[in-house]
């Protein structure tokens with residue numbers, strides 16, 4: 488159970504409220520808001536993450552509950568106060584904290600975010616919730632956005648596109664994600680690393696691909712045995728399928744076109760150490776810096792280039808690639824469980840924009856592929872427009888492209904939560920000889 492009351496309990500809630508307001512009011516990603524926030528006291532870092540992720544995971548529900556409990560809506564300038572109310576409601580339902588402690592620490596946080604005058608309001612709203620919770624829950628059953636804690640437009644899209652699966656998708660997206668590891672095959676085997684985990688009393692099991700391990704409980708990466716020495720990396724089980732779908736062989740030239748932060752680039756080198764060369768490209772220099780640190784930790788070499796994959800003339804040396812991985816920018820609806828801010832930040836029109844960008848990247852990269860080569864198209868989402876329809880459109884307009892595939896000649900959609908993995912889509916597009 489987290490330590491709760493007093494100044495420190497209020498401080499971490501005030502930090503969480505500011506972070507939440509940055510996401511909800513300013514449209515900043517949660518990763519960025521957390522990185523830009525002053526750090527909490529060491530002992531509160533776990534609690535800050537639980538509050539920051541949890542309140543966004545349940546945003547649409549607690550926002551609706553707050554609206555039921557307020558006599559009139561808060562003004563836009565009260566973003567931190569609104570965030571504190573959502574945090575209070577989140578704690579009362581999902582955090583293992585005694586109700587009175589959660590209420591008093593949240594009330595005490597009000598003056599720290601410039602909402603001291605609303606202490607009475609926060610106290611009254613949270614206490615009323617505790618009294619009327621059953622009736623509020625009953626009313627919520629008729630409000631899908633609150634009940635499933637997703638924006639209505641997203642629910643509607645999922646219902647239309649996945650009529651048999653949408654509820655399982657939504658439940659998986661609201662669940663806490665499993666922590667997966669990828670063992671660095673250049674430094675040791677999965678069996679050896681499982682033995683190290685066992686020796687450290689860390690419960691885990693072999694799962695999925697040759698190098699994949701699923702932990703029973705998430706933990707900080709730095710606390711894993713051999714992490715600093717590069718024995719292991721954190722990577723979801725669905726993302727670990729890319730290397731095998733690429734079907735890598737020695738002597739091949741490989742392009743990872745949208746590479747940062749580099750999980751799949753590292754896996755490519757680990758899976759087939761004797762490829763001729765790996766070109767790692769991304770247009771975001773900051774994300775590429777993270778990638779370089781990760782490759783260094785794992786002990787891998789690659790040619791790292793900042794550039795727009797849609798404009799090869801600015802970075803390509805003219806020698807065709809045997810394999811291209813296009814892990815394209817997308818709506819990311821398959822990874823909501825890891826990035827719950829997506830539910831707050833994503834807009835319906837973003838999907839159409841992703842489709843345009845993916846089409847441009849597919850068309851620009853295709854001429855760089857050698858005859859007989861393979862382009863692996865990957866997106867961490869599940870909308871038809873970005874997956875099957877995107878690939879069908881490309882095949883229809885590209886006479887020398889054919890779809891072979893990971894699963895008996897087809898592309899593969901993994902739904903969120905399937906075998907505890909993130910949602911992902913893969914299509915192996917081969918160039919005719």
Ligand SMILES: C[S@@+](CC[C@H](N)C(=O)[O-])C[C@H]1O[C@@H](n2cnc3c(N)ncnc32)[C@H](O)[C@@H]1O
Pocket residue numbers: 726744745746747748749750751752768769770771774794795796797814815816817848
């Ligand atoms: C889904 S992430 C890639 C994740 C990465 N493959 C991994 O496994 O760690 C998409 C990446 O595409 C990059 N990106 C988006 N548009 C791009 C473009 N036109 N050219 C190059 N990179 C691009 C983004 O900066 C982002 O890093």
